Amino acid sequence: LAKTTQPISMDSYEGQEVNITCSHNNIATNDYITWYQQFPSQGPRFIIQGYKTKVTNEVASLFIPADRKSSTLSLPRVSLSDTAVYYCLEFSNDYKLSFGAGTTVTVRA
Amino acid sequence: GAVVSQHPSWVICKSGTSVKIECRSLDFQATTMFWYRQFPKQSLMLMATSNEGSKATYEQGVEKDKFLINHASLTLSTLTVTSAHPEDSSFYICSAPTGTTEAFFGQGTRLTVV
Numbered sequence: 578l579a580k581t582t583q584p585i586s587m588d589s590y591e592g593q594e595v596n597i598t599c600s601h602n603n604i605a606t607n608d609y610i611t612w613y614q615q616f617p618s619q620g621p622r623f624i625i626q627g628y629k630t631k632v633t634n635e636v637a638s639l640f641i642p643a644d645r646k647s648s649t650l651s652l653p654r655v656s657l658s659d660t661a662v663y664y665c666l667e668f669s670n671d672y673k674l675s676f677g678a679g680t681t682v683t684v685r686a
Numbered sequence: 687g688a689v690v691s692q693h694p695s696w697v698i699c700k701s702g703t704s705v706k707i708e709c710r711s712l713d714f715q716a717t718t719m720f721w722y723r724q725f726p727k728q729s730l731m732l733m734a735t736s737n738e739g740s741k742a743t744y745e746q747g748v749e750k751d752k753f754l755i756n757h758a759s760l761t762l763s764t765l766t767v768t769s770a771h772p773e774d775s776s777f778y779i780c781s782a783p784t785g786t787t788e789a790f791f792g793q794g795t796r797l798t799v800v
Contacts, residue, residue: 609787620692620779620791621730664729672718672783676730 580604581665586681595652597680599665602646608667610641610648615662615679625650626668652682660684689713690782692792699770699799706766707795709736709780715760716782720789721753724777736763736780770799 582600589595601610609628613621625632627639627648638651652659662679689712699705709719717738722730734744734755742755752774754766763782767774775798783789 611787613791618777618794618796620690620781620794623788623790626787668787668789672789673720673732673735674730674781674789675732676722678729
């Protein structure tokens with residue numbers, strides 16, 4: 578059973594910012610919040626991970642409030658190639674990852 | 687970054703035959719690896735945990751005698767689908783944690799049983 582909840586789908590246009598919010602209602606104290614991207618017929622690809630506050634890398638930003646009950650993945654200036662399924666996950670000490678349905682992001686020209 | 691490689695990328699087999707899928711960690715050692723299955727338009731479902739030097743642990747509802755897992759070295763885990771049937775056709779994906787707070791996935795193996 579998935580631990581997280583996120584929107585099923587989101588549509589956007591090239592050049593826009595896409596924000597996907599995930600609920601972590603029962604996240605454990607030691608768990609990290611991790612986001613993956615998956616293209617059709619490929620394995621998931623790590624995007625970003627954080628524990629609290631804000632993390633930024635070359636492809637995305639991750640915002641986590643103090644209560645850690647939610648997280649928001651921000652994709653700046655998306656392009657057509659960002660069309661994919663995005664998963665938010667809680668990474669625990671046993672390394673098991675429980676995938677929810679993910680958010681299908683469709684970027685249009 | 688860490689790399690996990692699966693082989694083959696795709697395979698077609700006849701019903702009743704067995705198929706072996708390999709998962710390798712290329713630049714790090716993995717005492718634990720995970721096997722997932724993904725049906726079309728669905729999410730990844732964890733099948734089993736592969737443990738180096740010991741038996742794999744299977745998730746509820748996964749037949750251990752049908753999905754044989756061997757983790758003979760710190761860089762290789764294999765999943766063998768025995769007596770495959772069309773309903774076993776799926777996308778199989780392995781992952782390996784790096785020992786920190788990251789896990790990397792293989793590129794997946796598309797199995798089609800005809």
